[in-house]
Amino acid sequence: MAKKKVVVTGGAGFIGGNFVQYMVNKYPDYDIYNLDLLTYAGDLTKHKEIETNDNYHFIKADIADREAIMNHFEKEKFDYVIHFAAESHVDRSITDPEIFIKTNVLGTQVLLDAAKQIGVTKFLHVSTDEVYGELDFDPSQFFTEETPLQPNSPYSASKASSDLLVRAYHETYGLPINITRCSNNYGPYHFPEKLIPLTISRVLNNESVPVYGDGKNIRDWLHVYDHCSAIDLVLHNGVDGEVYNVGGHNERTNLEVVKTIISTLGKSEDLIEFVEDRLGHDKRYAIDPTKLEELGWKPAYNFETGIAQTIEWYLENKDWWKHILSGEYQEYFEKQYSFKK
Incomplete structure (x- = not known):
């Protein structure tokens, strides 16, 4: 019996990246292809x-390169497509929206055209709660799957657009799909420009920590391992x-998150530096x-155990994050937050 190709x-x-590791380790009988630019x-x-695992493969390709993507899909005949690839940083979308539309x-x-052409078993599109817009501070209000899409940033608008495309390919062409919309993820290998x-x-370098506005914006935090298990479940069931x-029902203000980290590392809250608020900064996200x-899904982490881990x-x-904190990224950081190391 041929291996499933994902x-x-x-x-x-x-x-x-966390999902690739999850799948390679959990499903040795699947061939996992990591496609990334x-x-x-x-x-x-x-x-x-x-x-070096036999069931792991890497393909370097741009998802917007139609010829390359069509060739890879025709060659490998993938069974499942799990679509994470996206420009995802809100601040960067405000500075340069065009690349977000392209990608x-x-x-x-x-990807949808390629998936349709080879007849995949499922196309799972990974989206974000930001497509719903924002909630006020009423703790009884949550995003559900029926909440209208009202994106407020170029990033979330581009994700909402892609969500609607995925839905349209299901309705028009019968492409088998699912869409997942997650709250803010955190955990290992998180790119260092995120909160x-x-x-x-x-904090580890005793450098000031930028906090937008008054820090009272609320996010619902989801450990990336819990997100991986959720996608696995939706993929198969x-x-x-x-x-x-x-979502993990782990709402915290940005300021609470920063203070928790500072306290855990035994540092002073004097490191906190409030900076000019982000344009169009959504007040609150919370998922039902x-x-x-x-x-059948249940998160394994609450915020306390997850942030400690x-x-x-x-x-x-x-060594991993110090290697990344250099060059182009550092230049971007200084421009974005209007202060230097």
Whole structure:
């Protein structure tokens, strides 16, 4: 019996990279293909432990390159497509929206065409709760799968557009699909420009930590390992055409997250530096994951256990993030937050 072939787009990124490792280790009878362009946030060093596994394969390609993608799909005849690949940093989308449209919208269309052409078993599109817009601070209000899409940043608009394309290919062509929409992820191999790894790295270096506005914006935090298990479940058991929200009921203000990290590392809150707020900064995200829980999913981490594990990982893997904190990234950091090291 032939092995199932699974292509993971964006498998050198943060969530996609963790998912590749998860799948390679859990399913030795599947061939896992990591397809990634290796842009600024793509990093293959995270896969050193699995790169010699017989069931792991790497393809360097741009999802917006129609000819290359069609050729790879025709050659390998993938059974499953798990689509993570995306420009994902809100701040970068505000500075340069065009690349987000090219990758997140046009790239998704290319993948959908390729998947349709070879007749995949399932196309699973990984999206974000940001497509729903924002909630107010009423703790009884949550995003559900029925919440209208009201994106507020170029990034979330591009993701909402790709969500609608995926839905349209299901409705028009009968392509078997699922869409997952997750809350903010954190955990190992998180790129250092995001809030949690940014805070950890700067606190460890006794550098000031930038916090947008008053720090009261609320996010629902989801450990990346819990996200991986959720996608695995939807891939194998999700009802065709359905959307599933993935959230951990771990709401924290940005300031609370920063203070937790500072306290855990035994440093002073004097390191906190409030900076000008992000344009169009959404107040609150919060997900109701009931539909996914009814499918059989349950998170293994609450925020306390997850953040402790994450901080420990960054302490044990300084070489990885110190290597990244250089060059182009450092120039971007200084421009974005208007202060230097």
